[in-house]
Amino acid sequence: MNPVFAPFKITGSFVTKFIRELGGMGCFLAVSLFWMVFPPYLIRRVVKQINFIGVKTVLVIVLTGSFTGMVLALQIYYVLVKFGADASLGPVVALSLIKELGPVICALMVTGRAGSALTAEIGIMRITEQIDAIDAMALNPYKYLVVPNLLAGIISLPVLNAFFVVLGVFGGYLVGVGLMDVSSGTYFGGIKDFVDAQDVLEGLYKSLSFGVLITWISCYKGYFAGYGAEGVSKATTQSVVLSSVVILVWDYFITSILVS
Amino acid sequence: MTMIEVVDLHKSFNNHEVLRGISLKVEKGQILALIGGSGNGKSVLLKHIIGLAKADRGNVLIDNQDINKLKGMSLKRLKERLGIVFQGGALFDSLTVFDNVAFPLREKTKMKYSQIHEIVMQELASVGLSGSENKYPAEISGGMKKRVALARCLVMKPEIILFDEPTTGLDPLIGKAIHKLIRSCQQRLNLTAIIVTHEIPAIFSVVDRVAMLYNGKIIAEGTPKDMEESSDPVIHQFIHGELSGPISTQ
Numbered sequence: 479m480n481p482v483f484a485p486f487k488i489t490g491s492f493v494t495k496f497i498r499e500l501g502g503m504g505c506f507l508a509v510s511l512f513w514m515v516f517p518p519y520l521i522r523r524v525v526k527q528i529n530f531i532g533v534k535t536v537l538v539i540v541l542t543g544s545f546t547g548m549v550l551a552l553q554i555y556y557v558l559v560k561f562g563a564d565a566s567l568g569p570v571v572a573l574s575l576i577k578e579l580g581p582v583i584c585a586l587m588v589t590g591r592a593g594s595a596l597t598a599e600i601g602i603m604r605i606t607e608q609i610d611a612i613d614a615m616a617l618n619p620y621k622y623l624v625v626p627n628l629l630a631g632i633i634s635l636p637v638l639n640a641f642f643v644v645l646g647v648f649g650g651y652l653v654g655v656g657l658m659d660v661s662s663g664t665y666f667g668g669i670k671d672f673v674d675a676q677d678v679l680e681g682l683y684k685s686l687s688f689g690v691l692i693t694w695i696s697c698y699k700g701y702f703a704g705y706g707a708e709g710v711s712k713a714t715t716q717s718v719v720l721s722s723v724v725i726l727v728w729d730y731f732i733t734s735i736l737v738s
Numbered sequence: 739m740t741m742i743e744v745v746d747l748h749k750s751f752n753n754h755e756v757l758r759g760i761s762l763k764v765e766k767g768q769i770l771a772l773i774g775g776s777g778n779g780k781s782v783l784l785k786h787i788i789g790l791a792k793a794d795r796g797n798v799l800i801d802n803q804d805i806n807k808l809k810g811m812s813l814k815r816l817k818e819r820l821g822i823v824f825q826g827g828a829l830f831d832s833l834t835v836f837d838n839v840a841f842p843l844r845e846k847t848k849m850k851y852s853q854i855h856e857i858v859m860q861e862l863a864s865v866g867l868s869g870s871e872n873k874y875p876a877e878i879s880g881g882m883k884k885r886v887a888l889a890r891c892l893v894m895k896p897e898i899i900l901f902d903e904p905t906t907g908l909d910p911l912i913g914k915a916i917h918k919l920i921r922s923c924q925q926r927l928n929l930t931a932i933i934v935t936h937e938i939p940a941i942f943s944v945v946d947r948v949a950m951l952y953n954g955k956i957i958a959e960g961t962p963k964d965m966e967e968s969s970d971p972v973i974h975q976f977i978h979g980e981l982s983g984p985i986s987t988q
Contacts, residue, residue: 602831610790611828615842615894616817622845 506698510624523626524633531592531627531693532634536641538587543642546579547571547649555658564658568665569672571650572643576673576681580643581635582729585688588635589721593696596627597717600700601710609701624701627693635689636682643681680736687732688725695721740802741766741898741930742787747796749782756782758954759796764947769924769931771941771962773976774951775985780934781825783951784900787932788822789813800898818846821891825902827883829875829890835862836871839890846894861889865919881912885919892923899923901933905940913937917944938977939966950976952985 551571558564600623603609612619647669654660699717703709742764749757756779764770772780785791786798789805798805803816829838839858843849849857862868865885875883884904891899901920905913917937921944924931935941942948942962949959950973958965958973965973975983 606826606831607824607828608830610785611822611824611830613790614788614817614820614822615846616814617842617845 502702503694503698506624506701507694510620510628510694510697513618513620514625514628518621520621520626523622524629527626527630528634530595531588531630532638535588535591535634535638538591539584539638539641540645542583542587543580543645544649546583546642547575547646547651548653550574550579550646551650551653551658555654555660564660565664566668566672567650567654567658567660568647568668571654572647572669572673573677575643575646575650576677578729578733580639580646581681581684581688582725584639584642584685585635585692585725586722588631588638588688589692589696589718589725593692593721594714594718596693596696597700597703597714598710600697601703601713604701604703605705605710619701624693624697627697628690631689631693632686633689635685635692639681639685680733683736684729684732687728691724691728692721695724739766740764741768741800742932743797743799743802744783744787745797745799747783747786747798748794749779749786749791750794756954757786757793757796760951760954760956762949762956762959764930764932766930767924767928768947769920769929769933769945771945771948772932772934772951773936773938773941773948775976776936778951779954780951781902784822784902784932784934788820788900789817818894819897820900821894821896821898822900823884823887823891823902823904825906827875827880827887829883829886831875833874834871835867835873835875835878835886838875838886839871839893842890842894857893858889861893862886864892864923865889866915881908881916884908884916888919888923892927895927896929898930898932901931901935903934903936905935905937910940913940917941920944938979942966952976 551567554570554574555564555567558566558570600609603623609619609623612622651662651665654665655662696717699713699720703713740763742762744760744762747757747760748755760783762770772783774780782791786793787800787805789798792806800816800820803812805813805816808816830841833841836858839861840854843854843857859868859871862871865888867882867885867889870878870882875886878886888904904920905916908916917940920931920933923929933941933945939962942965945962947959948962948965949956950965951957952972958968958970960968965977968974968977972984974980975985
């Protein structure tokens with residue numbers, strides 16, 4: 479091939495691959511959402527996946543939520559003191575957690591704990607022909623493997639986010655009230671005055687969308703995992719990296735939509 | 739009555755043509771052995787017959803219905819008449835033997851637990867696996883996995899079963915026991931079956947007909963006796979496992 483055209487060929491092939499992957503992911507989500515609407519509704523599988531994605535992540539959320547709130551209070555307190563605004567510690571910690579840190583860190587934790595495991599599990603099912611076996615039984619693999627995870631993600635993420643925020647606010651309280659000079663009334667009174675329902679809704683919308691994103695990407699990567707152990711390992715890595723990046727990118731866009 | 743008919747089936751992967759116009763017929767109640775070298779497309783052909791893969795060209799007719807042209811409920815109904823035993827068993831590794839066999843009954847029927855329990859235990863007994871119902875796939879041998887896969891297939895009472903190398907990796911005695919089991923199931927349920935296998939000549943005592951796949955085409959089809967007596971150098975070399983001949987062993 480003429481070396482002059484080589485960069486165009488490489489760029490073209492990269493772009494084509496990217497568009498194909500994007501199209502594949504879009505179709506995967508569309509088919510999954512389609513099957514989400516139609517019966518049979520596999521409630522037991524959804525509950526099982528809520529246990530896997532949500533309940534088993536609670537401990538991680540308890541630890542990360544409380545320590546995030548504590549470190550946030552510690553950092554912000556000294557900044558606020560410089561401006562003589564240390565009474566605003568409560569609302570600043572709460573708003574940071576409710577609107578931004580809660581949904582994002584929570585989503586990243588779920589990606590690391592449950593998203594990677596989902597991709598590995600579905601990927602192993604793919605390479606050991608278990609997905610083909612479901613298909614051969616005239617059952618719908620999307621209905622059995624993807625839809626319960628999507629629903630579990632949509633249900634679990636907002637609940638985990640709520641845990642994260644509440645624990646973070648109490649973590650901030652422990653540092654602000656327990657170690658610094660902020661009074662308990664000022665801390666919670668500020669939160670009551672400055673945090674409104676719209677802020678809570680913003681966090682809720684974010685965590686709902688992150689729930690879809692994590693389970694969508696994790697299931698897609700597992701469903702189309704390559705051959706052998708290497709294929710599954712590659713799919714798992716891609717799933718975690720892509721989910722983490724998409725969470726942060728999407729966070730920017732959804733924030734700009736919500737604040738406007 | 740023809741139960742499975744494959745007509746001029748073509749399939750390529752990444753510009754490599756694996757199936758180059760396969761045509762094949764299997765009559766109702768017959769067992770056909772599909773033989774041929776590794777990588778010749780035997781498993782790919784099975785996946786087309788059961789509807790897990792789409793052909794580039796050609797048709798797969800199951801009881802005169804083209805599986806590639808059916809959609810929705812009619813495809814589902816047709817697939818319910820088929821079963822497949824995968825090479826590795828494809829058992830759900832997070833479920834016990836009992837739950838694996840019960841899986842299609844739980845998901846596809848409205849039977850009560852007691853009925854499901856009775857059918858599963860009966861089927862496990864018929865494949866010689868009574869007492870193993872609480873074990874996980876990782877705790878049982880390769881031969882047992884294939885029996886569980888067969889039992890999982892049989893609970894839905896299919897009319898056609900496809901076996902992808904059911905005895906590969908098993909010792910000769912267990913292999914023979916699996917062959918005997920396939921034959922007895924076929925007689926009990928009047929099944930039509932295709933067995934992809936390399937177990938030559940052991941398989942000849944089990945099957946009614948043999949077809950040989952070579953270079954993406956069926957090059958010969960006949961009774962086991964016809965194949966054994968064939969003067970075709972390719973068939974002769976393959977069946978007798980000779981290193982020299984038209985089939986390259988490189």
